[in-house]
Amino acid sequence: RSQLCCPKIGILLTCLYQALCTLYTSLWITLTEITTEMAAPGNELSREMVKAVQANNQKEVVRLCKVGEEFTGTYGMGDTLMHWAVSKNSTCDSDLMEFLWTGGAPTGQPNASGATPLRIAIRNGHRKLAICLIGMGESLPVPVYLED
Numbered sequence: 001r002s003q004l005c006c007p008k009i010g011i012l013l014t015c016l017y018q019a020l021c022t023l024y025t026s027l028w029i030t031l032t033e034i035t036t037e038m039a040a041p042g043n044e045l046s047r048e049m050v051k052a053v054q055a056n057n058q059k060e061v062v063r064l065c066k067v068g069e070e071f072t073g074t075y076g077m078g079d080t081l082m083h084w085a086v087s088k089n090s091t092c093d094s095d096l097m098e099f100l101w102t103g104g105a106p107t108g109q110p111n112a113s114g115a116t117p118l119r120i121a122i123r124n125g126h127r128k129l130a131i132c133l134i135g136m137g138e139s140l141p142v143p144v145y146l147e148d
Helices: 002-038 047-054 058-066 081-085 094-102 117-123 127-135
Strands: none
Touching: 047 058, 047 081, 058 094, 081 094, 081 117, 094 127, 117 127
């Protein structure tokens, strides 16, 4: 009798596992759809603009503005230009950040994971950019320590 019970439990666990995988996939698709909708149609940043900001290429940013690019959209998972400016591999400097800010780039908007540009700047060790964002009116997340 105990031998018949084990295969039934195995089948039950397999079914439960498949149901959980289906639920996970469904939730992932929903999350992807939500984050895609966060950027209003026609308000998405181009890959070229994101690369220009990360490379600290102000001439390219200005050129892209002249052909109609804006600073107010998002790219990827709800990241604004300020998020990209303070990203891990970015070489953006405070001059370009101030240029983006005066052009209307949002400074405090959280991305899809809830992180603001200031929080990302601090996490990635961009001290000068974090101070620049604070100068633009952003407030420090608590607790945060900016070491000298």
